[in-house]
Amino acid sequence: MEIRLGTRRSDLAIWQASHVADLIRGVEPAAEVRLVFVSSVGDKDRRSAFHQLGGIGAFTKESEDTLLRNEVDLVVHSLKDLPTKLQPGLVLAAVPKREDPRDAICGVTLSQLRPGLRVGTGSIRRKAQLLELCNGLDIRPIRGNVSPRLCKAKNRQGIDATLLAAAGLSRLGLLHEASQILDARVFPYAVGQGALAAEAREEDTALIALLQKIEDRQSRSEVDAERALMRSLDAGCSLPVGVSATWLAGTLTLRGQVTHPDGQRKITDESVGLADQADAIGRSLGHKLLQQGAEEILKAALRSVEEQRTI
Structure with missing residues (x-):
């Protein structure tokens, strides 16, 4: 059985694709x-901020298009980059074992944050959560592969610190x-962070099996x-929604946390249920957050994104 596995060219993307290939073998x-x-x-434009590239699908749409054109049989993504609504004809065929989903800060620790410190991140969620912890930080937009971002923080090239996914560093x-x-209770991570997505055509039942x-x-x-939470909030991966998930005896x-872009307000809540009721758990949490005013915060975040796109 030959399987053409589509992947981006970054070191991390190649590692992830090779890992899934090894699991298949x-x-x-x-x-x-x-x-x-x-x-x-996202690969072709390394200068624009993530949300300026359109946010949702910036790193996945071309791969999905190659699937639909039958140029590949399977694509592997960082699941946090995958839109919650897939293109028609495609399915999330498998999610292998997730790595540590938490964020990592490089250059300083949280206790060393202070007004004026330069922190590089292109994530609206990370920016909002950082400002909630320390108002007055100098948040600077930064994108690109892991190693160059680490190098900038280590050498104080425009930034003193940066945030990255612990899973990416580990890989x-x-x-x-x-x-x-x-700690995810203090700094909740992005939806799907640390997990990989194996996406295939709905019609390829043998491959899906x-x-x-x-x-x-x-x-x-x-x-x-x-992802059910994100759908219920009608929020994309470029908005300030953080999560943490824990298992205990099948439960x-x-x-979830929704943080205002200026860090001055946040809403948090949780939902609990049996593990096989994942969709209902996510929808329930979304409903709770909306009842507390999450929609207003997300609208403010969208306005912030649109304003930055016009700069």
Whole structure:
């Protein structure tokens, strides 16, 4: 069985695609998995902020288009980049075991944050949550691959610190560069962060059946609940929504936080249910957050995004 696996060209994307390829070979030794490189809008434009690229789908749409054109059989994404609504004809076929979903700060620790400190991040969520912890930080937009961002923070090239996903650092053997792994109760992470998405065509039932063998049930339940929350809020991955999910004896607890872009207000709540009720857990949490005023905060975040797009 030959499988053409689409991936972006960054070191992290290649690691992730190769990891999924190895998982496939582990359950189907006869599988011949070949990487096919695809460029995304986010790869082609390294200067614009993420939300200026259109946010949702900036790193995934081209890969999905190659699937629909039958140029590849499967694409692997960082799940946090994947829109909650997939293109017609495509399915989230598998979610392998999730790595640590938390954020990592490099250059300083949270206790060392102070007004005027230059922190590089292109994430509206991270910016809002940082400002909530320390008003007066000098948040500077930064994008690009992991290593150059680390280098800028280490050498104080325009920034004193940066935030990255702990999972990405771990996958590249760079976790030692983190000054602190952030407690998700204090600094909730992005929806789907640390998880991988194996996306395929809905009609390819044999491939989907194979991919189900590499799926991790706990990871799938967590991300399904998180993505259901985002759908209920009608929020994209570029908006300031943070989550944390925990399992205990078959019960899933999903916590959510919506933070105003200026960091001056946040709304938090949680929903609990059986792990096989992930979608209902996410929708329930979304309803709770909306009742407390999350829509107003998300509208403010959207206005902030639109204003920055016109600069």
